Amino acid sequence: MQDEGYSFPSTTINKKLKKHCQFISQTKLISSYITDFFFFFFIMANHIVLLSLVALSFCYLAFAFEPSPLQDFCVADPTSSARVNGLACKNPMTVQANDFFFSGLHIAGNTSNPVGSRVTPVNVAQIPGLNTLGISMARIDYAPWGINPPHTHPRASEILTVVEGSLLVGFVTSNPDNRLITKVLQKGDVFVFPVGLVHFQQNVGYGNAVAIASLSSQNPGVITVATAVFGSNPAIAGDILAKAFQVDKKIVEHIQSKF
Numbered sequence: 001m002q003d004e005g006y007s008f009p010s011t012t013i014n015k016k017l018k019k020h021c022q023f024i025s026q027t028k029l030i031s032s033y034i035t036d037f038f039f040f041f042f043i044m045a046n047h048i049v050l051l052s053l054v055a056l057s058f059c060y061l062a063f064a065f066e067p068s069p070l071q072d073f074c075v076a077d078p079t080s081s082a083r084v085n086g087l088a089c090k091n092p093m094t095v096q097a098n099d100f101f102f103s104g105l106h107i108a109g110n111t112s113n114p115v116g117s118r119v120t121p122v123n124v125a126q127i128p129g130l131n132t133l134g135i136s137m138a139r140i141d142y143a144p145w146g147i148n149p150p151h152t153h154p155r156a157s158e159i160l161t162v163v164e165g166s167l168l169v170g171f172v173t174s175n176p177d178n179r180l181i182t183k184v185l186q187k188g189d190v191f192v193f194p195v196g197l198v199h200f201q202q203n204v205g206y207g208n209a210v211a212i213a214s215l216s217s218q219n220p221g222v223i224t225v226a227t228a229v230f231g232s233n234p235a236i237a238g239d240i241l242a243k244a245f246q247v248d249k250k251i252v253e254h255i256q257s258k259f
Protein backbone atom coordinates (compact mmCIF):
# COMPACT_ATOMS: atom_id res chain seq x y z
CA MET A 1 0.00 0.00 0.00
CA GLN A 2 2.80 2.40 0.92
CA ASP A 3 4.36 2.18 -2.54
CA GLU A 4 0.96 3.05 -4.01
CA GLY A 5 1.22 6.46 -2.37
CA TYR A 6 -1.09 6.26 0.68
CA SER A 7 0.15 7.87 3.87
CA PHE A 8 -0.56 6.55 7.35
CA PRO A 9 -0.43 8.54 10.60
CA SER A 10 1.47 6.63 13.29
CA THR A 11 -1.41 5.39 15.44
CA THR A 12 -1.43 1.75 16.54
CA ILE A 13 -4.62 1.03 14.59
CA ASN A 14 -3.17 2.49 11.44
CA LYS A 15 0.03 0.50 11.91
CA LYS A 16 -2.11 -2.61 12.00
CA LEU A 17 -3.98 -1.47 8.91
CA LYS A 18 -0.68 -0.77 7.19
CA LYS A 19 0.57 -4.28 8.02
CA HIS A 20 -2.63 -5.76 6.69
CA CYS A 21 -2.44 -3.73 3.52
CA GLN A 22 1.19 -4.72 2.99
CA PHE A 23 0.20 -8.34 3.46
CA ILE A 24 -2.65 -8.20 0.98
CA SER A 25 -0.62 -6.34 -1.60
CA GLN A 26 1.89 -9.20 -1.43
CA THR A 27 -0.78 -11.85 -1.99
CA LYS A 28 -2.07 -11.06 -5.44
CA LEU A 29 -5.67 -12.18 -5.04
CA ILE A 30 -8.69 -10.52 -6.61
CA SER A 31 -10.44 -10.49 -3.22
CA SER A 32 -7.42 -8.65 -1.84
CA TYR A 33 -7.96 -5.87 -4.32
CA ILE A 34 -11.58 -5.59 -3.20
CA THR A 35 -10.37 -5.42 0.42
CA ASP A 36 -7.76 -2.91 -0.71
CA PHE A 37 -10.49 -0.77 -2.17
CA PHE A 38 -12.42 -0.73 1.10
CA PHE A 39 -9.32 0.12 3.12
CA PHE A 40 -8.54 2.87 0.63
CA PHE A 41 -12.09 4.13 0.94
CA PHE A 42 -12.00 4.12 4.73
CA ILE A 43 -8.62 5.77 4.97
CA MET A 44 -9.48 8.47 2.46
CA ALA A 45 -12.88 9.12 4.05
CA ASN A 46 -11.57 10.23 7.40
CA HIS A 47 -9.38 8.78 10.12
CA ILE A 48 -11.85 9.92 12.74
CA VAL A 49 -14.67 8.08 10.98
CA LEU A 50 -12.52 4.96 10.89
CA LEU A 51 -11.62 5.21 14.56
CA SER A 52 -15.28 5.80 15.43
CA LEU A 53 -16.23 2.67 13.50
CA VAL A 54 -13.57 0.67 15.35
CA ALA A 55 -14.76 2.11 18.69
CA LEU A 56 -18.36 1.33 17.74
CA SER A 57 -17.55 -2.28 16.88
CA PHE A 58 -15.90 -2.64 20.33
CA CYS A 59 -19.13 -1.29 21.85
CA TYR A 60 -21.11 -3.97 20.04
CA LEU A 61 -18.69 -6.62 21.30
CA ALA A 62 -19.11 -5.35 24.85
CA PHE A 63 -22.91 -5.58 24.54
CA ALA A 64 -22.93 -8.93 22.74
CA PHE A 65 -23.81 -10.73 26.00
CA GLU A 66 -25.46 -9.31 29.09
CA PRO A 67 -25.82 -5.52 29.30
CA SER A 68 -23.69 -3.72 31.86
CA PRO A 69 -25.60 -2.59 34.95
CA LEU A 70 -26.58 1.09 34.91
CA GLN A 71 -27.02 1.28 38.70
CA ASP A 72 -25.39 -0.25 41.81
CA PHE A 73 -27.79 -3.18 41.71
CA CYS A 74 -31.16 -4.28 40.39
CA VAL A 75 -32.32 -6.91 42.84
CA ALA A 76 -34.90 -9.05 41.06
CA ASP A 77 -38.52 -8.45 42.04
CA PRO A 78 -40.26 -11.77 41.38
CA THR A 79 -43.69 -10.20 42.04
CA SER A 80 -43.37 -7.57 39.29
CA SER A 81 -45.50 -8.07 36.19
CA ALA A 82 -43.13 -5.88 34.12
CA ARG A 83 -41.57 -7.75 31.19
CA VAL A 84 -37.95 -6.75 30.67
CA ASN A 85 -34.82 -8.47 29.39
CA GLY A 86 -33.91 -9.99 32.76
CA LEU A 87 -36.04 -9.31 35.82
CA ALA A 88 -37.56 -6.05 37.05
CA CYS A 89 -35.82 -4.29 39.94
CA LYS A 90 -37.08 -4.22 43.49
CA ASN A 91 -37.32 -0.82 45.18
CA PRO A 92 -33.68 -0.26 46.30
CA MET A 93 -34.90 1.02 49.70
CA THR A 94 -36.36 -2.42 50.49
CA VAL A 95 -33.22 -4.34 49.50
CA GLN A 96 -31.64 -6.40 52.30
CA ALA A 97 -28.42 -8.38 52.75
CA ASN A 98 -30.36 -11.61 52.18
CA ASP A 99 -31.08 -10.48 48.60
CA PHE A 100 -27.37 -11.07 47.95
CA PHE A 101 -27.06 -14.25 49.96
CA PHE A 102 -27.33 -18.03 49.55
CA SER A 103 -26.47 -20.73 52.03
CA GLY A 104 -26.03 -24.41 51.30
CA LEU A 105 -23.13 -25.01 48.92
CA HIS A 106 -21.42 -27.04 51.66
CA ILE A 107 -24.21 -29.63 51.29
CA ALA A 108 -23.55 -32.48 48.84
CA GLY A 109 -26.19 -32.94 46.14
CA ASN A 110 -28.07 -36.23 45.93
CA THR A 111 -26.45 -38.22 43.11
CA SER A 112 -28.83 -41.23 43.32
CA ASN A 113 -30.15 -40.86 39.78
CA PRO A 114 -29.44 -42.55 36.42
CA VAL A 115 -26.52 -40.21 35.50
CA GLY A 116 -24.91 -40.16 38.95
CA SER A 117 -24.52 -36.40 39.34
CA ARG A 118 -26.36 -33.44 40.81
CA VAL A 119 -26.07 -29.75 40.04
CA THR A 120 -26.90 -27.26 42.81
CA PRO A 121 -27.34 -23.97 40.97
CA VAL A 122 -26.75 -20.55 42.49
CA ASN A 123 -28.06 -18.11 39.90
CA VAL A 124 -30.61 -15.28 39.87
CA ALA A 125 -33.34 -17.77 40.82
CA GLN A 126 -31.56 -18.41 44.14
CA ILE A 127 -29.96 -14.96 44.67
CA PRO A 128 -32.20 -12.13 43.35
CA GLY A 129 -29.28 -9.71 43.80
CA LEU A 130 -27.51 -11.40 40.85
CA ASN A 131 -30.03 -9.80 38.47
CA THR A 132 -28.20 -7.75 35.75
CA LEU A 133 -24.76 -8.69 37.13
CA GLY A 134 -23.91 -11.36 34.53
CA ILE A 135 -22.44 -13.96 36.88
CA SER A 136 -23.57 -17.13 38.68
CA MET A 137 -22.21 -20.39 40.01
CA ALA A 138 -23.05 -24.00 40.80
CA ARG A 139 -21.87 -26.92 42.88
CA ILE A 140 -21.70 -30.23 41.03
CA ASP A 141 -21.53 -33.56 42.85
CA TYR A 142 -20.57 -36.78 41.10
CA ALA A 143 -21.00 -40.34 42.32
CA PRO A 144 -18.12 -42.69 41.38
CA TRP A 145 -18.15 -42.84 37.54
CA GLY A 146 -21.12 -40.49 37.49
CA ILE A 147 -21.49 -38.05 34.61
CA ASN A 148 -22.83 -34.56 34.10
CA PRO A 149 -24.32 -35.42 30.68
CA PRO A 150 -23.53 -33.46 27.48
CA HIS A 151 -25.22 -30.07 27.72
CA THR A 152 -24.77 -26.44 26.73
CA HIS A 153 -25.36 -23.06 28.35
CA PRO A 154 -26.87 -20.78 25.70
CA ARG A 155 -25.94 -17.59 27.57
CA ALA A 156 -22.68 -18.32 29.42
CA SER A 157 -19.11 -19.46 29.33
CA GLU A 158 -18.17 -21.63 32.28
CA ILE A 159 -15.00 -21.97 34.36
CA LEU A 160 -14.93 -25.10 36.51
CA THR A 161 -12.72 -25.92 39.51
CA VAL A 162 -12.33 -29.44 40.88
CA VAL A 163 -12.46 -29.36 44.68
CA GLU A 164 -12.54 -33.13 45.23
CA GLY A 165 -11.73 -36.19 43.11
CA SER A 166 -10.78 -36.49 39.43
CA LEU A 167 -12.89 -35.53 36.44
CA LEU A 168 -12.64 -36.23 32.74
CA VAL A 169 -14.01 -33.08 31.11
CA GLY A 170 -14.62 -32.23 27.49
CA PHE A 171 -16.34 -30.01 24.97
CA VAL A 172 -17.03 -30.30 21.24
CA THR A 173 -16.36 -27.45 18.81
CA SER A 174 -19.12 -26.36 16.42
CA ASN A 175 -19.66 -27.64 12.84
CA PRO A 176 -17.97 -28.63 10.62
CA ASP A 177 -14.99 -29.80 12.71
CA ASN A 178 -16.83 -31.01 15.84
CA ARG A 179 -13.45 -31.46 17.47
CA LEU A 180 -13.57 -33.08 20.91
CA ILE A 181 -11.28 -31.35 23.41
CA THR A 182 -10.82 -33.33 26.64
CA LYS A 183 -8.64 -33.40 29.72
CA VAL A 184 -8.45 -35.28 33.01
CA LEU A 185 -8.56 -32.86 35.93
CA GLN A 186 -7.36 -33.35 39.50
CA LYS A 187 -8.26 -31.46 42.65
CA GLY A 188 -7.40 -27.78 42.20
CA ASP A 189 -7.45 -27.91 38.40
CA VAL A 190 -9.51 -25.38 36.45
CA PHE A 191 -11.07 -25.83 33.01
CA VAL A 192 -13.07 -23.54 30.70
CA PHE A 193 -16.12 -24.42 28.58
CA PRO A 194 -16.70 -21.70 25.95
CA VAL A 195 -20.21 -20.26 25.64
CA GLY A 196 -22.71 -22.36 23.70
CA LEU A 197 -20.50 -25.42 23.19
CA VAL A 198 -21.70 -28.90 24.20
CA HIS A 199 -19.68 -30.12 27.19
CA PHE A 200 -19.69 -32.81 29.89
CA GLN A 201 -17.82 -34.14 32.92
CA GLN A 202 -17.27 -37.68 34.20
CA ASN A 203 -16.00 -38.72 37.61
CA VAL A 204 -13.08 -41.04 36.77
CA GLY A 205 -12.41 -42.09 40.35
CA TYR A 206 -13.79 -44.59 42.84
CA GLY A 207 -14.72 -41.89 45.36
CA ASN A 208 -17.10 -38.95 45.11
CA ALA A 209 -16.05 -35.89 43.14
CA VAL A 210 -17.06 -32.26 43.63
CA ALA A 211 -16.64 -29.24 41.36
CA ILE A 212 -17.56 -25.57 41.58
CA ALA A 213 -18.56 -23.93 38.30
CA SER A 214 -18.71 -20.20 37.67
CA LEU A 215 -20.74 -18.87 34.74
CA SER A 216 -20.79 -15.57 32.88
CA SER A 217 -24.54 -15.04 33.18
CA GLN A 218 -26.98 -14.51 36.02
CA ASN A 219 -29.24 -16.91 34.10
CA PRO A 220 -26.97 -19.15 31.98
CA GLY A 221 -29.69 -21.61 30.96
CA VAL A 222 -29.05 -25.33 30.45
CA ILE A 223 -29.88 -27.43 27.40
CA THR A 224 -29.17 -31.10 28.10
CA VAL A 225 -28.72 -32.63 24.67
CA ALA A 226 -30.39 -36.00 25.38
CA THR A 227 -33.35 -34.45 27.22
CA ALA A 228 -33.91 -31.71 24.65
CA VAL A 229 -33.77 -34.10 21.70
CA PHE A 230 -35.38 -37.27 23.11
CA GLY A 231 -37.41 -35.85 25.98
CA SER A 232 -39.07 -32.77 24.45
CA ASN A 233 -42.70 -32.07 25.29
CA PRO A 234 -44.45 -32.91 23.01
CA ALA A 235 -42.00 -35.41 21.52
CA ILE A 236 -40.19 -34.74 18.23
CA ALA A 237 -41.67 -37.19 15.69
CA GLY A 238 -39.86 -40.53 15.62
CA ASP A 239 -39.24 -40.44 11.86
CA ILE A 240 -37.44 -37.10 12.20
CA LEU A 241 -35.10 -38.42 14.88
CA ALA A 242 -34.67 -41.76 13.02
CA LYS A 243 -33.40 -39.85 9.99
CA ALA A 244 -31.36 -37.37 12.05
CA PHE A 245 -29.57 -40.14 13.95
CA GLN A 246 -29.58 -42.59 11.02
CA VAL A 247 -31.15 -45.39 13.07
CA ASP A 248 -34.37 -47.39 13.05
CA LYS A 249 -37.46 -45.63 14.46
CA LYS A 250 -37.72 -48.44 17.07
CA ILE A 251 -34.37 -47.38 18.52
CA VAL A 252 -35.58 -43.77 18.69
CA GLU A 253 -38.77 -44.84 20.48
CA HIS A 254 -36.68 -46.89 22.92
CA ILE A 255 -34.50 -43.88 23.74
CA GLN A 256 -37.54 -41.58 23.96
CA SER A 257 -39.08 -43.93 26.56
CA LYS A 258 -36.12 -43.18 28.87
CA PHE A 259 -36.86 -39.44 29.10
Ligand SMILES: *[C@@H]1O[C@H](CO)[C@@H](O)[C@H](O)[C@H]1NC(C)=O
Residues within 6 Å of the ligand: 110, 111, 112, 113
Ligand atom coordinates in the same frame (compact mmCIF):
# COMPACT_ATOMS: atom_id res chain seq x y z
C1 LIG B 1 -31.71 -39.29 47.07
O1 LIG B 1 -32.57 -39.47 45.95
C2 LIG B 1 -33.15 -40.76 45.90
C3 LIG B 1 -33.88 -40.90 44.59
O2 LIG B 1 -34.74 -39.81 44.36
C4 LIG B 1 -34.05 -40.96 47.12
O3 LIG B 1 -34.64 -42.25 47.11
C5 LIG B 1 -33.21 -40.77 48.39
O4 LIG B 1 -34.04 -40.83 49.52
C6 LIG B 1 -32.47 -39.45 48.36
N1 LIG B 1 -31.52 -39.42 49.47
C7 LIG B 1 -31.49 -38.39 50.31
C8 LIG B 1 -30.45 -38.48 51.37
O5 LIG B 1 -32.22 -37.41 50.24
